[in-house]
Amino acid sequence: MKKPFRNALAFVAAPLLTATSLPASADLVVLQYHHISSQTPASTSTTPDLFRSQLAMLEKLDIPVKPLQAATEQALSGKTGSTPVAALTFDDAYSSVYDTAAPILLEAGIPFTVFVNSQAITEKRHGYMTWDQLKDLARHPEVTIGNHSADHAHLVRRPDETEDAWHRRVTASLDDAQETIEAKLGTDAPLFAYPYGEFDAEVETLVKKRGWYGYGQHSGPIGPSSGDTRLPRFPMANAYGGTDGLKDKLLSETLPVDANTLPDGTLKQNPPVLHLTLPDGMKPGPLTCYGSQVGQLSVTPTGDGQTVEVVADRSFNSRRFRYNCTYPAGNGRFYWQSVQWLDLSQAED
Known part of the structure; x- marks a missing residue:
């Protein structure tokens, strides 16, 4: 018999928050992890202690975790x-x-999804699970196995790549991974996570054609205005997953801006200009936006009073960066919207 969530986390020694009163609606917050370890690169790792503290905060705020x-x-x-x-x-x-996170989650009966890049498993690369371990996880009803491409390559078409070559390369990566996962594990979930969180309209079209949901690495909750092939997740590595800011993320709501009106993020100019049209009743004044490594962004209302231009005061020099915007939602909560930009002139990782 599974232990109650509270008992499974009773050993956590971390400051916890009291329950918060909530408005009438709520959205889905997806937390994104890579390593759960103190021995792996900090930029993609969450320490076991921090991971337990994050789970404890979910419990304290009475937020259910669902498939x-x-x-x-x-x-x-x-x-x-x-x-x-x-x-x-x-x-x-x-x-x-497999070694650290799964035992904690399975003991507590908490569902979770593992996104697999299949070649790394087949080639038995150091630090990855094996197919036997994935099969062991997949037998649990709490566990879903999703597609993270075959080779974990950058999927957006390269500047020197023909459309035909790109289509063959990406189609093979998407389909080979899905076919391998189904053959090895007997599962065929319509869930895809973009390597590096990178996507554009062309890649989204391929994901949509397959009837899959596509998940990025730009932050924010998922709600009715979200796009099903550009779904946000909150990165939970050490630098982003601290409990000080976790409450705001867990209680956030989607800024009600139609995802179809947002750019796919492929950089056309540097710094990019983001146009956001706020719904009736939301005035531009309370909107606050920040850019990766540049701090607060300029938010300038346009003539209609509901549309704003968001832009940094200097250029970016990284391949990926984000504009994150928040707006007060009442009761201490925030609406949240993030756009990840991709500069194809910068080298691939």
Whole structure:
């Protein structure tokens, strides 16, 4: 018999928050992990102690953790209800997830999704799970296995790549991974996580054609205005997952801006200009936006009073960066919207 969530986390020694009063609606917050370890690169790792503290905060705020696909479908259809909902995801299928995270989650009966890049598993690369370990996880009803491409390559078409070559390369990566996962594990979930969180309209079209949900690495909750092939997740590595800011993320709501009106993020100018049209009743004044490594962004209302231009005061020199915007939602909560930009002139990782 599974132990109650509270008993499974009773050993956590971390400051916890009291329950918060909530407004009438709520959205889905997806937390994104890679390694759960103190021995792996800090930029993609969450220490075991921090991981336990994050789970404890979910419990203290009384936020249920649900399976990713069902929770996503409910959030997109606006049927999440009045209680915030969370889902947990792990990219790459690292061995620390099997050794450290999975025992904690399975003991507590908490569902989670592992996104697999299949070649790393087949080639038995150091630090990754094996197919036997993934099969062991997949037998649990709490565990879903998703697609993270075959080779974990950058999927957006390269500047010197023909459309035909790009289409063959990316189609093979998407389909080979899905076919291998189904052959090895007997599962075929319509869940895809973009390597590096990179996507554009062309890649989204391929994901949509397959009937998959596509998850990025730009932050924010999922709600009715989200796009089903550009779904946000909150990165939970050490630098981003600290408990000081976690409450705001877990209780956030989607800024009600239609995802179809947002750019796909491929950089056309540097710094990029983001146009946001706020719904009636939201005035531009309270909107606050920040850019990766540049701090607060300029937010300038345009003539109609509901549309704003968001831009940094200097150029970016990284391949990926984000504009994150928040707006007060009442009761100490925030609406949240993030756009990840991709500069194809910068070298691939």
